[in-house]
Amino acid sequence: xxxxxxxxxxxxxxxxxxxxxxxxxxxxxxxxxxxxxxxxxxxxxxxxxxxxxxxxxxxxxxxxxxxxxxxxxxxxxxxxxxxxxxxxxxxxxxxxxxxxxxxxxxxxxxxxxxxxxxxxxxxxxxxxxxxxxxxxxxxxxxxxxxxxxxxxxxxxxxxxxxxxxxxxxxxxxxxxxxxxxxxxxxxxxxxxx
Numbered sequence: 001x002x003x004x005x006x007x008x009x010x011x012x013x014x015x016x017x018x019x020x021x022x023x024x025x026x027x028x029x030x031x032x033x034x035x036x037x038x039x040x041x042x043x044x045x046x047x048x049x050x051x052x053x054x055x056x057x058x059x060x061x062x063x064x065x066x067x068x069x070x071x072x073x074x075x076x077x078x079x080x081x082x083x084x085x086x087x088x089x090x091x092x093x094x095x096x097x098x099x100x101x102x103x104x105x106x107x108x109x110x111x112x113x114x115x116x117x118x119x120x121x122x123x124x125x126x127x128x129x130x131x132x133x134x135x136x137x138x139x140x141x142x143x144x145x146x147x148x149x150x151x152x153x154x155x156x157x158x159x160x161x162x163x164x165x166x167x168x169x170x171x172x173x174x175x176x177x178x179x180x181x182x183x184x185x186x187x188x189x190x191x192x193x
Contacts, residue, residue, distance in 0.1 A: 002075035010082035017041045017060045019052045050149045054141045067137045069152045070129035084166040085131040094161040095132045097153045098168030099124035127168040
């Protein structure tokens, strides 16, 4: 609900479509009803992220000038990140992805298990929402699926479109592990204080 609400508030008033595993659509509807939250349009997801996004684009993206894709696992996305992504695309970028510098040292692990240090300044961690020109995004999602599609930017790049980086936020965490929930709760309290 936090992620959907943030996209509604900061995304220039466009339609927000929620894509869910088909097994959770009933649960989502019940939670929304008990919370008085308008779920908006819902689409059943697929077996992959690519198929889930394609389902949403096929169902609702036919006329969209700008399409953004945001992970519900990033409930703390802020106004500046959403606006930076949308503004970059509105200003002519075919795609825009928020990114933050890495703070951890990183290593490249070879097939033999040997690792070597890598210069972290040459890498960025990408976040969502990722935003794209609607016309080009629809074309990119018209191509067949590839296992190398890890996010929507990779789909666009495979179709030959450039993707720009915009400033992300360290607070735009992805809630993946149980400890991330505790961190998200602290950050939410700080935002509401």
